[in-house]
Amino acid sequence: MISVAGKRAAAGARRGSLASSAPTLTADQKLALYYWMRLTRSLEERLVALHRQNKLVGGVFRSLGQEADAVGSAFALEPGDVVSSLTRNLGSLLVKGATPAEVIRQHMGTADSPTGGRDLGLHFADIERGFIGHVSPLGNMVSVMAGVTLSFLMRGERRAGLVYVGDGATSTGAFHEGLNFAGVQRCPLVVIVENNGYAYSTPTRLQTAAARFVDKAVGYGVAGDRADGNDVLAVYDVTKRAVNRAREGGGVTLIELMTYRRRGHAEHDNQSYVPSGEVDRWAADNDPIDRYLRVLLDREKVDESAISAIDARVQAEVDEAAEQASHSAAPLGADALHGVHADPPAAAALWYR
Amino acid sequence: MAEITYLEAIREALFEEMERDPNVFCLGEDIGVFGGAFKVTDGLRERFGLARVIDTPISESAIVGAAAGAAHMGMRPVAEMQFIDFVANAYDMLTNYVATSRYRTGLVCPMVVRGPSGGYVHGGPFHSQNPEAAFLHTPGLKVVAPATAEDAKGLLKAAIRDNDCVLYLEHKFLYRRIKGSMPAGDHVTPIGRARVARAGKDVTVISYGAMVWKALDAADQLEREDGLSTEVIDLRTLAPLDDEAIFISLKKTNRVVIAHEDTRTGGIAGEITARINESCFEWLDAPVLRVTAHDVPLASAPSLEEFILPQTADIVAAARRAARY
Numbered sequence: 266m267i268s269v270a271g272k273r274a275a276a277g278a279r280r281g282s283l284a285s286s287a288p289t290l291t292a293d294q295k296l297a298l299y300y301w302m303r304l305t306r307s308l309e310e311r312l313v314a315l316h317r318q319n320k321l322v323g324g325v326f327r328s329l330g331q332e333a334d335a336v337g338s339a340f341a342l343e344p345g346d347v348v349s350s351l352t353r354n355l356g357s358l359l360v361k362g363a364t365p366a367e368v369i370r371q372h373m374g375t376a377d378s379p380t381g382g383r384d385l386g387l388h389f390a391d392i393e394r395g396f397i398g399h400v401s402p403l404g405n406m407v408s409v410m411a412g413v414t415l416s417f418l419m420r421g422e423r424r425a426g427l428v429y430v431g432d433g434a435t436s437t438g439a440f441h442e443g444l445n446f447a448g449v450q451r452c453p454l455v456v457i458v459e460n461n462g463y464a465y466s467t468p469t470r471l472q473t474a475a476a477r478f479v480d481k482a483v484g485y486g487v488a489g490d491r492a493d494g495n496d497v498l499a500v501y502d503v504t505k506r507a508v509n510r511a512r513e514g515g516g517v518t519l520i521e522l523m524t525y526r527r528r529g530h531a532e533h534d535n536q537s538y539v540p541s542g543e544v545d546r547w548a549a550d551n552d553p554i555d556r557y558l559r560v561l562l563d564r565e566k567v568d569e570s571a572i573s574a575i576d577a578r579v580q581a582e583v584d585e586a587a588e589q590a591s592h593s594a595a596p597l598g599a600d601a602l603h604g605v606h607a608d609p610p611a612a613a614a615l616w617y618r
Numbered sequence: 619m620a621e622i623t624y625l626e627a628i629r630e631a632l633f634e635e636m637e638r639d640p641n642v643f644c645l646g647e648d649i650g651v652f653g654g655a656f657k658v659t660d661g662l663r664e665r666f667g668l669a670r671v672i673d674t675p676i677s678e679s680a681i682v683g684a685a686a687g688a689a690h691m692g693m694r695p696v697a698e699m700q701f702i703d704f705v706a707n708a709y710d711m712l713t714n715y716v717a718t719s720r721y722r723t724g725l726v727c728p729m730v731v732r733g734p735s736g737g738y739v740h741g742g743p744f745h746s747q748n749p750e751a752a753f754l755h756t757p758g759l760k761v762v763a764p765a766t767a768e769d770a771k772g773l774l775k776a777a778i779r780d781n782d783c784v785l786y787l788e789h790k791f792l793y794r795r796i797k798g799s800m801p802a803g804d805h806v807t808p809i810g811r812a813r814v815a816r817a818g819k820d821v822t823v824i825s826y827g828a829m830v831w832k833a834l835d836a837a838d839q840l841e842r843e844d845g846l847s848t849e850v851i852d853l854r855t856l857a858p859l860d861d862e863a864i865f866i867s868l869k870k871t872n873r874v875v876i877a878h879e880d881t882r883t884g885g886i887a888g889e890i891t892a893r894i895n896e897s898c899f900e901w902l903d904a905p906v907l908r909v910t911a912h913d914v915p916l917a918s919a920p921s922l923e924e925f926i927l928p929q930t931a932d933i934v935a936a937a938r939r940a941a942r943y
Contacts, residue, residue: 409684413691419670439683442680
């Protein structure tokens with residue numbers, strides 16, 4: 266029996282490596298897409314290495330094989346736009362200005378990390394740079410981003426928001442309430458469903474009886490679109506269309522990106538529930554970076570030396586970031602009392618403790 | 619100055635804050651065109667337009683989540699729960715997201731979640747609840763519960779101006795039953811400060827919300843029938859609790875009764891008792907006594923509700939017990 270994900274792997278292979286054209290992108294921008302995907306993968310590989318050395322707090326959640334989703338979609342945003350990333354959207358955060366050093370520090374829980382050791386992984390935010398990390402209760406960020414983009418409407422700003430959910434999060438009440446609310450208010454919001462085949466160990470067919478997540482757009486009365494999530498140019502195109510629609514008053518777009526999660530939920534997960542050969546097929550036939558490399562080299566006639574230069578730059582940046590983070594200290598325990606509220610600035614400890 | 623009702627005081631605070639700050643807006647179910655289930659927001663739409671008085675789908679989680687997102691961007695949302703009972707549907711959003719946001723990521727949530735709480739109106743299990751204890755237990759949320767019309771206005775203005783999320787529990791029993799004269803000018807009641815609703819020297823009754831009025835009735839009765847001088851503390855803010863006001867009164871009377879409408883187990887009275895135990899044990903001349911609802915869902919039949927909820931006679935009996943201990 267071939268699994269749903271397996272069928273999708275075959276479909277992806279049939280599609281081959283020819284990506285859509287994304288005609289509006291310059292040559293430099295097309296190289297930038299490669300840079301961000303390569304940086305995402307290399308930075309995650311470094312996080313895995315640090316994890317194995319017991320230098321991190323908490324787990325590492327890979328986006329291996331999904332880098333095109335995060336990078337291609339975030340690349341379609343303008344500087345004033347706000348993105349709410351999810352577990353496998355390191356690439357989105359990097360595109361929006363998060364630095365590799367702060368990503369490593371965040372995973373180490375250091376005092377100088379974005380959250381000062383108060384939260385893990387990609388759960389961090391910087392509204393100035395335009396990104397809001399997710400929280401573990403899935404789907405919540407759809408409502409939060411409905412509010413973020415509602416503020417754009419109320420102030421007459423031509424800004425848009427982008428929020429990601431996985432196939433699993435579409436089952437939550439928060440996803441439903443947030444998408445419905447944003448649809449009614451015609452918020453300038455793009456909701457991307459990254460359909461990667463699994464929510465932890467649960468395959469998509471146990472998550473929903475719907476054949477396609479994009480069909481849910483009809484039920485919410487919003488625009489719907491669907492793209493090959495492992496084709497970075499197609500992801501860029503579909504997101505750009507939706508962002509433009511949002512900016513022009515066209516309201517919400519629900520986008521389904523078809524992709525595949527090649528690692529477990531986190532590094533501890535051995536994927537025992539995945540049919541044999543499925544991961545290997547996707548790795549061999551449908552890796553987003555491999556596919557895009559072929560586009561750059563064969564169709565765009567990019568010189569191999571330009572690719573090598575990006576690879577070297579990424580390697581140097583990741584090395585430098587890890588070196589910087591290695592000098593960071595853990596937060597002081599008593600710092601934990603600060604910052605629950607603006608006023609009072611610190612919580613009181615009990616007098617005899 | 620003419621007196622206005624508790625409900626009108628809430629509305630006046632909303633009007634004044636929306637006039638003062640263009641970032642303030644309201645969202646909730648049936649609050650715009652209809653003016654709210656209790657007409658608290660009546661007239662707001664005509665003055666400020668539907669863009670700032672937003673009728674939402676029946677989605678408490680999205681109402682609170684969207685308020686948080688707007689608050690991140692510098693807005694000052696006031697979210698209405700049609701009945702505060704339904705805040706349970708937004709429990710995840712309030713506790714996991716809103717309450718932790720500043721602490722975790724530095725993203726601020728200056729917002730108010732307000733709604734009619736409390737019983738004595740035969741509303742039954744889903745229109746009478748007192749949800750404060752769950753949120754008192756959540757670091758990152760502030761909780762206020764005005765007992766007077768003056769505080770209904772002053773605390774709401776303070777809540778809207780606060781830089782964090784404030785859960786504002788307005789008591790539906792008080793909406794049209796009590797009135798007050800609003801102080802002139804910009805009337806703001808500071809969050810975190812209790813008030814002495816009635817001064818006394820023999821026994822202290824600590825309360826909040828509609829129970830404050832029963833405590834005052836009880837104090838009258840105790841003075842009349844027993845010659846007991848009862849001090850009544852109106853907490854006004856439940857989180858953060860005003861420990862100092864509680865301890866000052868306790869050190870004066872040495873006997874404390876805590877009266878609240880919420881159920882007993884896990885209620886706020888237990889927390890206050892623990893604080894007194896930790897900090898003022900040697901000042902006590904009697905055990906701290908609780909007067910609360912019985913630990914059952916709030917039934918709708920008047921005879922059942924009257925039995926379940928604490929009444930003035932229960933406060934009188936507890937104060938007598940404390941006084942003669």
